[in-house]
Amino acid sequence: xxxxxxxxxxxxxxxxxxxxxxxxxxxxxxxxxxxxxxxxxxxx
Amino acid sequence: xxxxxxxxxxxxxxxxxxxxxxxxxxxxxxxxxxxxxxxxxxxxxxxxxxxxxxxxxxxxxxxxxxxxxxxxxxxxxxxxxxxxxxxxxxxxxxxxxxxxxxxxxxxxxxxxxxxxxxxxxxxxxxxxxxxxxxxxxxxxxxxxxxxxxxxxxxxxxxxxxxxxxxxxxxxxxxxxxxxxxxxxxxxxxxxxxxxxxxxxxxxxxxxxxxxxxxxxxxxxxxxxxxxxxxxxxxxxxxxxxxxxxxxxxxxxxxxxxxxxxxxxxxxxxxxxxxxxxxxxxxxxxxxxxxxxxxxxxxxxxxxxxxxxxxxxxxxxxxxxxxxxxxxxxxxxxxxxxxxxxxxxxxxxxxxxxxxxxxxxxxxxxxxxxxxxxxxxxxxxxxxxxxxxxxxxxxxxxxxxxxxxxxxxxxxxxxxxxxxxxxxxxxxxxxxxxxxxxxxxxxxxxxxxxxxxxxxxxxxxxxxxxxxxxxxxxxxxxxxxxxxxxxxxxxxxxxxxxxxxxxxxxxxxxxxxxxxxxxxxxxxxxxxxxxxxxxxxxx
Numbered sequence: 001x002x003x004x005x006x007x008x009x010x011x012x013x014x015x016x017x018x019x020x021x022x023x024x025x026x027x028x029x030x031x032x033x034x035x036x037x038x039x040x041x042x043x044x
Numbered sequence: 045x046x047x048x049x050x051x052x053x054x055x056x057x058x059x060x061x062x063x064x065x066x067x068x069x070x071x072x073x074x075x076x077x078x079x080x081x082x083x084x085x086x087x088x089x090x091x092x093x094x095x096x097x098x099x100x101x102x103x104x105x106x107x108x109x110x111x112x113x114x115x116x117x118x119x120x121x122x123x124x125x126x127x128x129x130x131x132x133x134x135x136x137x138x139x140x141x142x143x144x145x146x147x148x149x150x151x152x153x154x155x156x157x158x159x160x161x162x163x164x165x166x167x168x169x170x171x172x173x174x175x176x177x178x179x180x181x182x183x184x185x186x187x188x189x190x191x192x193x194x195x196x197x198x199x200x201x202x203x204x205x206x207x208x209x210x211x212x213x214x215x216x217x218x219x220x221x222x223x224x225x226x227x228x229x230x231x232x233x234x235x236x237x238x239x240x241x242x243x244x245x246x247x248x249x250x251x252x253x254x255x256x257x258x259x260x261x262x263x264x265x266x267x268x269x270x271x272x273x274x275x276x277x278x279x280x281x282x283x284x285x286x287x288x289x290x291x292x293x294x295x296x297x298x299x300x301x302x303x304x305x306x307x308x309x310x311x312x313x314x315x316x317x318x319x320x321x322x323x324x325x326x327x328x329x330x331x332x333x334x335x336x337x338x339x340x341x342x343x344x345x346x347x348x349x350x351x352x353x354x355x356x357x358x359x360x361x362x363x364x365x366x367x368x369x370x371x372x373x374x375x376x377x378x379x380x381x382x383x384x385x386x387x388x389x390x391x392x393x394x395x396x397x398x399x400x401x402x403x404x405x406x407x408x409x410x411x412x413x414x415x416x417x418x419x420x421x422x423x424x425x426x427x428x429x430x431x432x433x434x435x436x437x438x439x440x441x442x443x444x445x446x447x448x449x450x451x452x453x454x455x456x457x458x459x460x461x462x463x464x465x466x467x468x469x470x471x472x473x474x475x476x477x478x479x480x481x482x483x484x485x486x487x488x489x490x491x492x493x494x495x496x497x498x499x500x501x502x503x504x505x506x507x508x509x510x511x512x513x514x515x516x517x518x519x520x521x522x523x524x525x526x527x528x529x530x531x532x533x534x535x536x537x538x539x540x541x542x543x544x545x546x547x548x549x550x551x552x553x554x555x556x557x558x559x560x561x562x563x564x565x566x567x568x569x570x571x572x573x574x575x576x577x578x579x580x581x582x
Contacts, residue, residue, distance in 0.1 A: 001261050001262075001264060001265040001268075002265055002269055004085070004269060004270060005084075005085055005264070005265045005267075005268035005269040005270070006268070008085035008088065008268045008269075008270050009085070009264065009268040012088050012092070012328060013328070013329050015092075016321065016324050016325050016328055016329060017325065017329065019317075019321045020318075020321040020322055020324070020325045023314060023317050023318040023321055023480075024059070024318050024321075024322065026314060026318075026479065026480065027055060027056075027059060027311075027314050027315060027318045027479070028055075028056060030055070030311070030314070030479050031054065031055045031056065
């Protein structure tokens, strides 16, 4: 595989994997705070 | 409007459901084809820029419109746009969010049913001993296509279509948390496991192993080698922005519907980027690592010259899987078509919910009955796409509902939300309860850049030139030779440019009248619903 193609691929993959796991982990950490279905939080 | 108490049971379920809505067949079939046609590795640069400046902001807009509408008891876009204020006409723009979901669901469930059918054929070994031509012919026979008859009457395809629709309706009938959310929590992880399995299998194919003629990695090399000159080509930018647009499922009304089941202070800023990036992971990392490497390993780089994701998927791959031996060919087929089926069903469920919510909210129709109405409408609308497949009815549905309407609606909703509802209120709405701090820079992106991006896509689709060659088209125009309008541009479609078969013109005109009638029907139902609402309020 050519080095330019390899660099393009690895940089893109790293960026996407980093942001996906970063945002997903952050959302999971706050799992209990929001969207948990607890009735006392219902302001509708 | 009725006060619905349905809610998402968990945050992970909501993110997976929205990601499942975005992850569809296009992630595995359309993205690699677009990248190959538009500069290989260089395509990813305008693609990621479009994702950051149009995709993510549009996700925030749609989640915010949805959560805002949900506070007023609206779970479909006519009501959501109506409560953004200013004009009673907004709700009729919102009809796009019902029309698109219903019409796309009709033909999308049909494609989804092909993948289910092909899972079955893989299990039963239907492709054993077939050569490439026979596998390709099997697909045509399955659709009863190219047989010379006026109508396509595919018996087996009808059966799998019936099973697919029933399965969708069964999940939808269970409700938001017990149906859609539960299904997403099972299907999305399975989809990721299947995708990773296939990507590893594909990328480890080397010349001489399992009948491979070339190293699969050559396919990745071809896909990722950048042609930086292509960055100056408007065609590449339009293709990249278009791919971002369609892969995120924006402009449909389904994201708004899912967000409407949130509470007022639930986060939407982080949820939307989590779902958006999950889609990007599936599309760029997995979607680019399956079909192309396998095709190149067995057929060489020549197979990519006129690459079609759908053709490769249904007419070639079942044949190539046979090189993997009797057991692994079955596993390969089941995993590949199973993966596509999971990608498809998580999207079609998201198309059903807004249509059902419209009936539930507007006419107090119970969920079970609204499921039945949605199912009946899907079947009625799918029939012309199935039996007039060879005459282009299917393509008409895809073009007007699955492409054109999305852009029109996204443009309308972003202008209404950002410019009419007001950027300050919109910014506040997006940031309320946010678990991430959105940089203020995005406020200006939302106000100026995102609508401009969508406007350019819209104008580009109206007058796109033959082959997407904009530079050539402008020089032709300025040299007094007119504009070379492409047959697949909106204007080209309207005037049937390049269509010679009179039967096809007749069928496409009838199909357009049918689609127009569906829009008018839902416009009328919206009018009746608001009249009913006013009467109740009095």
